[in-house]
Amino acid sequence: MTTAQRQQTALLAATFVIAVCGLIYELLAGTLSSYLMGNSIYQFSLVIGLFMSAMGLGAWASRFIENELPQNFVRLQLLVGLLGGLISPILFFAFAVIDNYTPLLVFLTLLLGAMLGIEIPLIIRILKDHFSLKTNLSNVFTADYIGALIAALLFPLVLIPQLGILQTGFVFGLINIGVGILALYVLRENISNKKGLWGLAALITAILITGLVLSSPFTNRMEKRLYQDQIIYSKDTQYQRLVLTKRHERLRFYINGALQFDSFDEYRYHESLVHPALAALPQAENVLILGGGDGLAVKQLLKYASIKAITLIDLDPEVTNLFKNNKQLKALNNNSLENNKVTIHNTDAWKFLEHDQQLYDVIIIDLPDPNSPSLSRLYTTSFYKLVKQHLSQQGVIVTQATSPFYTKDAFWSIVATLKDSDNNEDWYTLPYHTYIPSFGEWGFVMAARHQLKPSTLLLNTDNKYLDQDTLRQSFIFPKDMEATDVEINQLSSHQLLQYYDQGWKHWYQ
Template structure:
């Protein structure tokens, strides 16, 4: 070799090398998307997002490490193996979200299926980068390593931004899985068509084309797959389903029973929701002499607002709900507006789509009554809405004589969690009067009535289908199995409520 000629180890990337480096970006993006999909899906279906994200990501990274370690045993044909790995990831990753949604209502041990898929994908992803570096060994090693890792990390950044901002709100989990499975298979096919060494891999080319067609079909039929999964999950026929940026919204109907589910959790049944909403709203509203300015936190279905607007003195209602998809749905759909009495389009009501925790901390108004209708504290993002910090911010918004009512989970199923809410509100400086009501769809359900001052013994409220003064007096009596017990204060830095809630409901549902 003449002096000055580059050695084989110092070649600059050519077109095939550039294609391999570009594939590093794509496979890194796909790999993180599958990790985020599994974590988010587990959080949706199993609750407790911190636990699900921690265990899924930890398992995924562990499997990647095993895959990287096993790559040392590949002695030859790295390109063929790399292509096959890409095709396997395309199948497993692409179909993972759809498969897990379909399996959830059908298998008793869902976590076994979840972690089997996570570990399999993680193992294969762990093989990718070592194989890619070995395929590129004909180039300058220092440049190969730095370039491959650079593209890998940039791909991870792209995935972390795309997933919450674009993919989840616009495609949903099932379509996202198919899209990135398609990307993995497309990388494999692109390498097979551009690398001279791939000329002999005819079978792999045919398999790649078949997989691409299957993933494209899955992407097109994703909504149908989602509906099949939901038909298996719910006892009633699904009449509406939508994946918003924040949650999966499903409506079911059987005869005259309309039900709302958020992320698979029942929110109300039209047959008995009046019991829940009358019990939530009237003990607070009825103890304010002339409530004019009312704040509702949560309650995007407008059912609590319907009860609030029954008071002639009410002049302004501010409803703060995170998800615009919820408030728009319940403001525009005819059968839903009939249920909430058109509350969300009432001229006295203003809808604000914002995070309740942040909104309360920044708000400056004063309210005569506050109705807090947040979801149960299934994870830490919701648990912060039940913390001492949140309730202290809420106290600032109370006008003299104002009343607060908070839905507080079941004192029968989760008594420790229920009394934790009461203890937390008291730690924030509120006087409390806990109470409960029987709602057939949920069983015994708990609420906390609170005020920065004294709470009148009785209130005056419109007669409802369920609540009367005599019935209301009975709500404040607790039998021994739901009686008060010592409880810790739920703070941002401990989130004890989420753990207590999760333990209690896990025992109940097991």
């Protein structure tokens, strides 16, 4: 292979790797922002918009680089590797310590995007002596787009579950440095300051390797500032980030930074979720739980001798495995997930319902709050219609429904959506609420084909919190939580997501 051919091959390979690394950095910034700030639509839109705009600006600015193109390309590649590798820990630190996250996100995203935007025009100009313009553009953009596809597949399926956010950034920063070193070697005859670039490459490589080695303790230290309590378990799964904390004997479980339960008062939530529905149908035999991978709703259901089968659907196997195998969590849920009555399916709730043929006496929807489109879709008319198709004639549906105080419009939107999601039958809803210290005022909704009357609901279990008087009071809403005129939640609008975000934003203003 001639020198010219080596340069052509190396630069096209560099284009492929640049595309992979560039999209990985973009996805890292968007994912970390979603984890830390919530509102994933806004965060990803902001990051993608900034990246694309900055890349266009960088491509425009590349015209001002007139001399020493190979040397400038290598230098730029090394600096992109440094910034790309460090962007996640810098943003994490900004959120946890200095409280200046969004301005720094904007600055770093624009800077990194502009640097990435310069690279492709430089490669095209370096290759112009080897290919015609038509072939040159075709080769470069083919490698670029294929690289982006590979990155998009690797990120959710391999990188985040296996490496996590920070380690992924450092690894791809090092890959960027590797491309820079390869280009430095292949283009060495056209580079005047080889020693300076070798020294820069060595320095940045040392920085990124150090960061990679220290990424786990750094993450733990930053998360301690966010969660306050001792972190005893954390993991990035294919779907989400799980964190379990402990203070004395008190456990708290978080998904993507949002509290799912506190062992101090979880019984208030799960007793309120489960027992009113069973009071409406005390002889229920077949129960479906959508979500609830912690096994705490199952724990309450196992109080009923009449129940013969409990089917639990939770998307993430890491969640159910954690609550089946962790000694402290097994003690909390009374090892409920190992009970012979329980069958677990780790799949998407929507897909399960599309293929399942069974009817259930009680369907319990214990899903995280609708704080993203992927979760909001599980609170839509389309989803509830699918749920209703699996309910026996006298059956009861119950769902957690966010807070009727903090997210008032979101709560009543869920009530309206559950009632109006089937035009072929009349459905009746019965909303109720209770106070949970960890969450504040919290709401639930029952639905059935027949009218549910609070006066007919008689509890049949001995509970730690929920008794007959408490249950009766839960159906009474004070004036500041009364029903509002809201829209139902549909796949085409995700109105619920807007209500939810607006409610919490208003509360924290």
